[in-house]
Amino acid sequence: MPNATQTKNRRGFLGDSMRVAGALATCSFFGYLAGRKGRNRELLWQIDPDKCMGCGNCATHCVLDISAVKAVQCFPMCGYCDICTGYFDVGYTELDTSAENQLCPTSAIVRTFIESKAGQRFYEYTIDPAKCIGCAKCVKGCALMNGSLYMQVMHDRCLGCNECSIAVACPTEAFCRVPAEAPYLMKRQAIPLVKKFSIR
Amino acid sequence: MSSCIGATLFAAVVVGTYALYRLDPWANRGNDSPTRSALDLQDQFSIQPQLIHYLQTSEIPIPLDVVRAIAVGLEDRIYVAGDRTVYRFGSDGAGEVVLHTDGEPTCLAIGFNRHVAPGTFYVGVGKAIEVFLPNGEPLAVWHGLSDKTVLTSIAVSENDIYAADAGERVVIRFNPQGEIAGQIGRTDPDREMPGFILPSAYFDVAIGPDGELYAVNPGARRIEEYTSDGMLEGFWGKAGTAVDAFFGCCNPAHMAILPDGRFVTSEKGIPRIKVYNGFGEFECVVAGPSELGVRDSATVDARLEKNTQVFDIAIDSQGRILVLDPNTKRIRIFESRQEK
Amino acid sequence: MMWFFRYLLPWILAMAPAALTAGELIPTPEFSGHAIPTTEFPEGPADWRPILDTAALVVALSLASYFALVNRSRRNLLLLTVGSLCWFGFWRGGCVCSIGAIQNVSLAAVDPTYAIPVTIILFFLLPLVFTLFFGRTFCAAVCPLGAFQELICVRSIRVPRWLDHCLGLIPYIYLGAAVLLAATGTAFVICRYDPFVAFFRLSGSANMLLFGGCFVLVGLFIGRPYCRYLCPYGAILGLVSSVSKWHVRITPTDCIQCRLCENTCPYGAIQPPTIDQSPADRESGKRRFVALLVLFPLFLVFFAWLGTFLKVPLSRLHPEVRLAEQIREEELGIAEKTTDASDAFRNTDRPVMDLYKSAIARQNHFGRLGGWLGAWVGFVFGCKWIHLSLRRRRTDYRAERSNCVACGRCYRYCPNEQLRLGFIQDISELVPEENGNLKNEDRRSKTKD
Incomplete structure (x- = not known):
């Protein structure tokens, strides 16, 4: 049956060429999509600290049990106050480090005495990321004064979900995708201060 | 067996649908959820109504881009400094520019009736005080301050002009000729002077009805009284979040004195304006955050540069409290409820 | 990076001059003996991770296709299934995944400001290309969601044909809705309502875990409920698979109509020969x-x-x-x-x-x-x-091209496969009575007439 085989071969060849053409067309379309923005790097989730309002959803809406979002201290923006409104609970009774006077529910902020100058006592406040649960209480408290504490997605913990659950729950749409080579943001108020201190 | 499986499948579909329905991706139930972990400042931001003895009676819009300081001059006219000018409001609310300064003004004082030169303007601009005649003509510029100077407040007594310098952490006394007559409040262990603790550039001075000098020591959360030669006479004030205390690291940010000698203080962080009697005992609240239009959610919101909610205050001869609102660029006028 | 230039940089430039004047912030003190620390941030994921993921995808796809079409080994496919579940499911937490990539691709196609990473494009594209040539081997043993359901399908019941057809429409509708919502930048619903991702991460909200648990319960009795009645990527792959070059065959040689495979497919993908119409x-x-x-x-x-x-x-x-x-x-x-x-x-x-x-x-x-x-x-x-x-004439028991996920369950039920593997020597007694003991060649030519 040479005829039947020929027909079959012809049909097979036609089908193959259609498949290859289809595959090539699809590939080139996606190549165009990929190439349209130049060099495409991985994108990571991050919080724009200028939009964050410290609502606490980061602690409760992350798919991780303990949120990938944590508070960070921008030291060049910190006033090193003795009465830190981000450290002491609003109802504090004593200026000490006992738990009932602390705002942080997990005691994740370390208060270290640095220096006494012109009658003023300066303390450094450092976040222990292992203890921080990302509730943003300190961020909201600190915002009453300088606002040097802010929220950031920690990329050693973030799973990089395609749709970030916290981003969906974020009331101010503060979540954004940032390129992987610069995965952390800072407040725009902090930019000149950080520059000033890094030059020194 | 198959009916068992069927029932299980049915139950699974029902429960699964219910779980989907209960999903709260947008945190709609967030505000009243028991698991909500946000810092709740509601108690601090809503002040009990019975403590508020004042009422806002009117508002005057200010046609300036930046407002820095407010003062009351002769005939109870209101002056606002900002935008390299000093702006004067008439009794009908209309206003005009009285004078132009060399740079951005940071503080303002006007000579009162018993002052050696009534109606003279003293404007803090950069590291100098610019002096203007009542008609707005420049009279002099007082230099002679240090490089570190940050002028935050000026007060006039009958014979002297006091300027608060947050950079040098002292109050500088000028005589009417512009010569420095003394420094008040410098740290001096020998005289047991602790000095001013100024974590930030908020440092206010005011003159009492009998000519005594009051200065805020914000880092110590208290108000201190000095003699004109720099002796600490006394002080009052306590730190805390409660309504009768001064909040945070450095408060009050501004202070003014009523004609009867009572104090009016303005705090930042939790913006609230309060009245204390001459002994420093808490009397009442003039305006809390909600009266000043500041919600607790706005304190964190850095999107509009609103994160510094500091309200300068001034007092006119009838004891009305004038509040400079930098957010809405308005003067809010508060009057006592009892007198109304 | 574009995001930064578009949104953040103009802001910074516009706001920086006005940002700080005296008296607004409490200045950071200058200490005599203490340097102001710089904030330390943990490093992001390593550069090689997306490359490794893509490589793993290619390897898994190739192996799955080889195991399903050439090697015909259910055991190997199962091993690969477990491997894929561990890698793409548990290790990578279910992200990046080809199903979700639909949304990124939709968004990128509509929104030119969205820079889609190459990895996501490859995750969308590679299974499509493989399916075009080998059928849905991606679903068989690469997709972590498929793998999860494959492993939990212990006692499958047959879904009534009418219900199967009705539910089978949902993936297309879901696909349309997901593309629409993703392209408008509204939501990535596929990711949001992924029932298994909570298991992959071993954490999630209580409601999501409950939803996933219900899905697992359904999956015990109805084979691959997500793949068959929800998965939008499965819908695309099904269409592509129906024109694929090669495809899984139940029998390695010719069908002898023994009907042994008839009920073996838990996914209802095996179709019997058609009866001639009047x-x-x-x-x-x-x-x-x-x-x-x-x-x-x-x-x-x-x-x-x-x-x-x-x-x-x-x-x-x-x-x-x-x-x-x-x-x-x-x-x-x-x-x-x-x-x-x-x-x-x-x-x-x-x-x-x-x-x-x-x-x-x-x-x-x-x-x-x-x-x-x-x-x-x-x-x-x-x-x-x-x-x-439309009625197409089928003479053999065949895996329906669009529905078959190439799991390889049916292979060992085919006597010809047993013959190929050398487990049995003679299959003549298995050939059904009504066709007599006709040789396959003859039977084929007869039914064709």
Whole structure:
């Protein structure tokens, strides 16, 4: 049956060429999509600290049990106050480090005495990321004064979900995708201060 | 067996649908959820109504881009400094520019009736005080301050002009000729002077009805009284979040004195304006955050540069409290409820 | 990076000069013996991770295709399934995944500002290309969701044919909705309602875990419920698979009509040979088909009209429309309390009318898109209808190309496979009675006539 085989071969060849053409067309379309923005790097989730309002959803809406979002201290923006409104609970009774006077529910902020100058006592406040649960209480408290504490997605913990659950729950749409080579943001108020201190 | 499986499948579909329905991706139930972990400042931001003895009676819009300081001059006219000018409001609310300064003004004082030169303007601009005649003509510029100077407040007594310098952490006394007559409040262990603790550039001075000098020591959360030669006479004030205390690291940010000698203080962080009697005992609240239009959610919101909610205050001869609102660029006028 | 230039940099440039004047912030002190620390941040994921993921995908796809088509080993496929589940599921937490990539691709196709990473494109594309040549081998042993369901399918019951057809339409509708919502930047619903991702991460909200648990319960008795009745990527792959070059065959050689494989497929993908129709039936079938073709455009229009009613529910998925509704309720005094979003909105000085206008424009846009979605649903229904009324003649037991996920369960039920593997020597007694002991060649030529 040479005829039947020929027909079959012809049909097979036609089908193959259609498949290859289809595959090539699809590939080139996606190549165009990929190439349209130049060099495409991985994108990571991050919080724009200028939009964050410290609502606490980061602690409760992350798919991780303990949120990938944590508070960070921008030291060049910190006033090193003795009465830190981000450290002491609003109802504090004593200026000490006992738990009932602390705002942080997990005691994740370390208060270290640095220096006494012109009658003023300066303390450094450092976040222990292992203890921080990302509730943003300190961020909201600190915002009453300088606002040097802010929220950031920690990329050693973030799973990089395609749709970030916290981003969906974020009331101010503060979540954004940032390129992987610069995965952390800072407040725009902090930019000149950080520059000033890094030059020194 | 198959009916068992069927029932299980049915139950699974029902429960699964219910779980989907209960999903709260947008945190709609967030505000009243028991698991909500946000810092709740509601108690601090809503002040009990019975403590508020004042009422806002009117508002005057200010046609300036930046407002820095407010003062009351002769005939109870209101002056606002900002935008390299000093702006004067008439009794009908209309206003005009009285004078132009060399740079951005940071503080303002006007000579009162018993002052050696009534109606003279003293404007803090950069590291100098610019002096203007009542008609707005420049009279002099007082230099002679240090490089570190940050002028935050000026007060006039009958014979002297006091300027608060947050950079040098002292109050500088000028005589009417512009010569420095003394420094008040410098740290001096020998005289047991602790000095001013100024974590930030908020440092206010005011003159009492009998000519005594009051200065805020914000880092110590208290108000201190000095003699004109720099002796600490006394002080009052306590730190805390409660309504009768001064909040945070450095408060009050501004202070003014009523004609009867009572104090009016303005705090930042939790913006609230309060009245204390001459002994420093808490009397009442003039305006809390909600009266000043500041919600607790706005304190964190850095999107509009609103994160510094500091309200300068001034007092006119009838004891009305004038509040400079930098957010809405308005003067809010508060009057006592009892007198109304 | 573009994001930074588009949004953040102009801000920084615009705001930096006015950012700091005396008296606004408490200045950071200059200490005599203490340097101001710099904030330490943990490093992001390593550069090689996406490359490794892509490589793993290629290897897994190649192995799956080899195991399913050449090696014909269910055991190897199962091992690969476990491997894929561990890698793409548990280790990578279910992200990146090809199903979710649909949304990124849709967004990138519509929004030129969204820079789609190459990895995501490859995750979308590679399974498609493999399916075009080898059938749905991706579903068999690479997709972590498929792998999870494959492993939990312990006692499958047969879904009634009519129900199977009806539920089988959902993936296409879901696909349409997901593409629409992703392309408008509204939501990535596929990711949001992924039932298994909570298991992959071993954490998640209680409701999501409950939903996933219910899915697992269903999956115990109904094979691959997600793949068959929800998965939008499966819908695409099914279409591609129906024109694939090679495909899984139940029997390695020729079908002997022994019917041993008939009930082996837990996914209902094995179709029996068709019974020849009477000429009268064929005639009425033809007439019905013509009538359907005539009705088809009306069908589309009707569903498009229905779709415009989706305007409000669809637009509510968009945060701005939700916010506008909340603000409106607050203005009218209906709302019990403010939300975080409405508080945040009021902290900006954006006029309420501006928000309303924008939300209404968005709502109208969603009305139009709803029409398109409706038309798509109508198209899907119409195609299904036409598809059902078309009768193709089948002579063998065959895995339906679009539904078969190449799991390889049916192989060992085929006597020819047993023969190939050398487990049995003679299969003549298994050949059904009514066909006599005809040799395969003869039977084939007979049925063809």
